[in-house]
Amino acid sequence: xxxxxxxxxxxxxxxxxxxxxxxxxxxxxxxxxxxxxxxxxxxxxxxxxxxxxxxxxxxxxxxxxxxxxxxxxxxxxxxxxxxxxxxxxxxxxxxxxxxxxxxxxxxxxxxxxxxxxxxxxxxxxxxxxxxxxxxxxxxxxxxxx
Numbered sequence: 001x002x003x004x005x006x007x008x009x010x011x012x013x014x015x016x017x018x019x020x021x022x023x024x025x026x027x028x029x030x031x032x033x034x035x036x037x038x039x040x041x042x043x044x045x046x047x048x049x050x051x052x053x054x055x056x057x058x059x060x061x062x063x064x065x066x067x068x069x070x071x072x073x074x075x076x077x078x079x080x081x082x083x084x085x086x087x088x089x090x091x092x093x094x095x096x097x098x099x100x101x102x103x104x105x106x107x108x109x110x111x112x113x114x115x116x117x118x119x120x121x122x123x124x125x126x127x128x129x130x131x132x133x134x135x136x137x138x139x140x141x142x143x144x145x
Contacts, residue, residue, distance in 0.1 A: 044131055047131035048130055048131055048137070051107055051108070051128055051130070051131065051137065052137065052139065054106050054107060055107060055126040055128065055137075055139040056139065056141070058099070058102060058103055058106065058107075058112075058126060059124045059126060059139065059141035060141075061099065061102075062076075062095075062099050062114065062124055063122060063124065063141070063143045063145075065095045065099065066095075066116065066122055066145060067145055069090075069092060069095070070145065072091070072092040073092075073116050073120065073122075073145060074116055074118070075092035075093065076092050076095070076096060076114050076116050076122070077114060077115055077116055078096050078100075078113070078114050079112075079113040079114075080100060080111060080112070080113070081096050081097050081100040081101075083096075083097035084097060085097045085098035085101045086098075096114070099112075100112060103126060107126070107128035108128055108129045108131070109127075109128055109129035109136075110126065110127070110128045111126075111127045111128075112124065112125060112126045112127070113125045116145075120144065120145040121142065121143070121144055121145070122141075122142070122143050122144075122145055123140065123141070123142050124140070124141040124143075125138065125139070125140050125141075126138070126139045126141070127139075
């Protein structure tokens with residue numbers, strides 16, 4: 001049976017319309033922007049975690065230096081140091097000078113304070129500037145000698 005041209009069905013549509021393509025491109029763009037911001041946030045958090053890990057390592061290092069020199073434990077009380085570090089000298093003042101130099105070199109804006117009590121307890125406070133968002137981070141390390 002043959003239909004007249006006026007009664008024939010339109011051909012099936014194939015492919016995508018321009019509107020569908022624009023909507024999918026917009027959705028893809030939003031997803032990519034979200035991924036980029038997630039990557040930036042992740043990199044900043046990794047930097048903060050690395051700085052925190054270095055601060056813990058520095059605090060443990062000084063605690064072990066104090067334990068290695070128990071007779072001079074009270075000499076380790078200090079807040080910052082401008083003394084020069086001599087890696088060959090063996091004294092509490094030199095240990096502190098070298099340690100404070102490491103804090104300044106290994107942490108951005110690194111500062112520290114050390115307090116040793118007569119009860120042979122040590123408190124080490126290390127501060128540094130956070131990556132990306134700024135602000136200060138503080139680690140307080142308590143140990144018994």
